[in-house]
Amino acid sequence: MTSRPARAPGGLAAYQARVVAEKRRAILDAAAAAFLQSGYDGTTLEAVARRAGVSTGTLFKRFPTKAALFEAIMERIWEAGPDAPASPLASTLPVREALRGIGRDYARLLRAPGVEGLFRVIVAEVNRFPELGRALYERGKKPYLDRLHVQLQAAAADGAVSIADIPLAARQLLGMINDLIFWPRLLVKDLPVTDEDVARVVDEAVETFLARYGRSA
Template identity: 50%
Template structure:
């Protein structure tokens, strides 16, 4: 007997998974992590408990999935090729800004902040499975550019933090903390471009900076 899952059943499984994740996120925000049960999530999402437990055997596993999916990039693009740090960082910066502007990203941080005193493991999951892998991708790109001679960076961790921080400090954190905070697409593009210029001005070699200006 074949164990191959048909495209139809794969699609149904993805749709049910999305319903479960959406229901869980909403309930975590409404009731808190502790008061939200898997049974309540199954009821809200409209799937059977058996279906939910098959995909997520525990509430912790479900939260881990929310973190992972929230931090997934919009197009899952690979790291840019080396040789043009301005172009490469611009692409990374735009994807990062798009990621931070997703409603589920602010929802995720609100859950973590609200439940941090009682469930510090939620913050650990957010950092280890969400932010850190994304940070690593930026750090690896800068390390590759450094090895190629496009930039000269002594502390790559610091440079990656500087770049991402310049974007998130304008695009994300005010939206999380200030009711009604909105940033236009044009302003986001400007924020990303200025972050790229700042990093390039600080770290790009003379040769690579001249090439990018051509």
């Protein structure tokens, strides 16, 4: 009896998974381009399907609504950025280094590819689609504020800082970073911001913060 050749382990499954991933990537790339070109309200799922080269059935199966599609695009940006734990723990590093680490992570998120353009879409459409703004805050800025709250509470307990209003102080620190790294690029297309610029902005923000709140930092 002739034996059949052995199938490569996971060969078919791996191929199918690769096809699914490629279609998803094509859909999200096409959707991002469509949202940037036509805005949130002006983009249709049918137009995205044509641009991606897939059937409308394939797109609707994966993303039944425009909101789900836009959320998936933003999710891809969050995934490409640094990890922000859901339940952040205070770092054991000295407060200066811990704050620099959070600031650099936040800056990397703000510089993720395509983030400025999609933020422009959200800003333009937030009055009609407030869920976009809520999702942006919950997945974008809030995790870093949460990390700062925990870190600053621990630093205050150790006597390294003296802060009467920790939520306000956390916003002040992130504000010093995004005011120089993100907002100019949101308003001026293709404005260059180098890694050296980012390091200097974060370091100076932390030093300014500690000059105001630090004790033994």
